[in-house]
Amino acid sequence: MTTLAQLKPRRPSGRPVWEEKPSRLGQLGKGTVIAIIIAVVVVPLWVVVVTSLSSTETINSAGGYVFLPREFNPSAYIVIFQGGQVTDAVLVSTIVTVIGTAVSLSVTVLAAYGLSRTGTLLHRPILFYFLLTFLIYPGMIPSYLVVTGLGLKDNLLALVLPAAVSAFNLVVLRAFFMGIPTELLDSARIDGAGEFRILFRIVLPLSKAVTAVVGLFYAVGYWNTFFNAVLYLDRNDLQPVQRVLQMFILAGQSPTNAGAGTVVHLPGIGYTAPPNLAIKMAVVVVTLVPALIIYPFVQRHFTKGVIVGAIKG
Template sequence: MSADVMQRAERPAWMEKPRPVTQGVKGLTLVFTVLVVIVPFWVVLATSFAPDKQVIANGGYALWPDRWTTNAYDLIFSGGQITRAMLVSGGVTVVGTTFSLVCTIMLAYALARPGVVGGKPVMLLVLFTFLFPAGMIPSFLVVNGMGMRNTYWALFLPVLINAFNLVVMRGFFQGIPAELFESAKIDGAGELRTLVTIVLPLSKAVIAVVGLFYAVGYWNDFFRAILYTDQATMWPLQTWMRTYVVQSQNSLISVQGGVSEQIQFAPQTVNMAVVVLATVPILCVYPFIQRYFTKGVLTGAVKS
């Protein structure tokens, strides 16, 4: 069989043979899209490692540093507040994601099992909160009334379970064959053992996807720290990044005894360095979970 015949056999009947012009346009479009994504991040990275004089001379940015330097990163970590903010962000992300995954898995499993008492009203309540979320003032009143203000609990407990993630995971659990649950019941396994030994090993894809959703949400959140805490020492990294970049403050802040005082000048390189520090951890985690996205999200979204 010739190569042309084999190629036609591999293509569906409705798919025409690709033309060179079409292939070239697709390639150029792909290259353009990649450049649109990579160039801004490269500018941020190069600016963070560029000397101050070059950045100032180029209007605040650098495409390629004349001399690679880590002065901006040394300046950031010498102040102490960014190091603490990174620890706060990491701790909130790890603890919050763990708590959220455990609670979401348990609630989704309970709502996915047939015959659960009160399952339908609870599901309707979850969907109601998904369509009509609580506002900022009610959330603040609840957190303040429970005594969680100025505590790290306020950074993840108010958003412990996301309704969308719950619906996705519940749909995935509903797609597991009922025969597996029946065989586990015949063997004498309870609900908890069935969840741990049968459901969770089959749900690695959706757990990875939902876990990444939670982790990205906790890592990128900056508003809850402003809303629920009065102490800058409790701010996560994203809140400090907002202070540096969005408000264009050109000074490093040293927090001592709850009083903020300006101690060193921070050029544009420091702003870019903070952006890099806030972005790189998620970029390092994402490639390992990307392969689960299609399977986890689409399979979990088939049923609701």
Template sequence: MSLTDTGTGTDERRTARPPGAGRWAAPPRPVWEEEPTGAGLAGKAAVLTVACLAILFPLWIVVVTSLSSRETISDAGGLVVIPRDITFIAYQELLSGGQVQRAALVSLGVTLVGTVFSMTVSVLCAYGLVRTDSLGHRWILMTLLATLFFGAGLIPTYLLVQALGLTDSYLALILPSAVSVFNILVLRSFFMNISPELMDSARIDGAGDLRILWGIVIPLSRAVIAVIALFYAVGYWSAWFNASLYLSDQDMMPLQNVMIQLVQKQEPPTGLGQQIKTGQLSPLAVQMAVMVLALLPVAVASPFVQKHFRKGMLTGAVKG
């Protein structure tokens, strides 16, 4: 047999292999890429349904109880599941003035001011850390990373806040927890994914760092900025420990501390004690109404940034 025949025979044998046979076979698909079966779809639907009910049913009980009259709560023996005799008297009394309304305004103000301040510092710090050739870049980054593993502790932090004269002031609710190093690292990772050619072309056109940050980096990073802003806002809105530690004036307490006072200590808010004693209001309805007021802003804001979670968090975690 000639060399030409041998080569031809080899080519024929290679082309004669059935598709998917031998070493030419396609690799098997992972299990999660297979088409789901009917039983699998039914199982997923059942699990999701149970999970949704486990989340929504307690919320339903809280809302229905807050809208129930004293007689309905007494007949139910506590928490109400089936709504009857719906009334908004608990919300009307809470929002008509007094400690709860003032606490809600305090929480809202601290959340807005704190979120803006935290986002400003975090974005500027993350953008500065993107410049690897900047002065002291490595030492600043190492210092920030060290704070993730080592903390000053509660007593030194309290002594520092006291020495700065921040006790019994709203700044004590913002400054001690104003910046999260984790959020800065997430922003930095996202900023590093932006094409450096865009920034170089802007510098050639005469744009400074602030102009580049405002005109290029921030518009391209709306997803991660929305996610980090939500993290900060939820943290400020839900915070209660700093207020209990640094504030002694009850009129300055945020909504979460009033809710703790009402639910755990069973102390009615200022201005509602007489209505509860005379039977006009149910203490349980007031407790549930305060819980709804505390949960409402987060529940309203979350859907608007939900679409940014996947893009913002996953893209920001690609590079470090």
């Protein structure tokens, strides 16, 4: 009697299709797709950087954005960093990012650890409160009334406190903490360790990957903060760099000491005035550089921190 397994055709190698070596056509197709994706990401960045380092003549001859560099002209960067509004904005964004990331990471770690220990006081109501924020958001007007009612108008804390805790990051950390064996924590308690000692000496060292990724999420969020600055900050000296970028590029305003026509002296070139487009692209580069510098150091933790942290528990 012939069975179904005998009638089913077998592959020559006897291995499943997903274990087979890809064909040349398949490799070529994958390489083409990857090359297109890389080009879509890299080419705009290349154009922005090259344009920011170009002179007025080069930009005029190219009709706008420059793809092929002809000279090295850093006058746009000299103009925006000679003590004007862009320099102040970079300093403000750096302060907000450092302080905000430290505050958010501390609060999120403490809350996630407390909520990962089932059976603690008011565990379920507090967890439900955090999860409810996924579905219900208070809106712009109530948030504005709360922030202004607390006296945070024209205060850098208005960029930190409203975004201090992300429910998504808290859930990711909580899931990872719940995956740590309870026997390990119970043995530490038997030896006399308190909750804070367990958290800082056992839990956090085992959670470096997910903590680094959550810290990166917070840092990028604070560096890119924009809308809260529009709502809560009216003073020009407190504007973050993303807000300055919006005013300079979208609204057409020129930040103080960063307008076209400012003359700078470059060795070997002489006195030159950077074009307005080069200054705009230089501000864009300034906003991108910190994330490009930090990300490679955290990238190796990305998959382990997010995927494992989201699945465990």
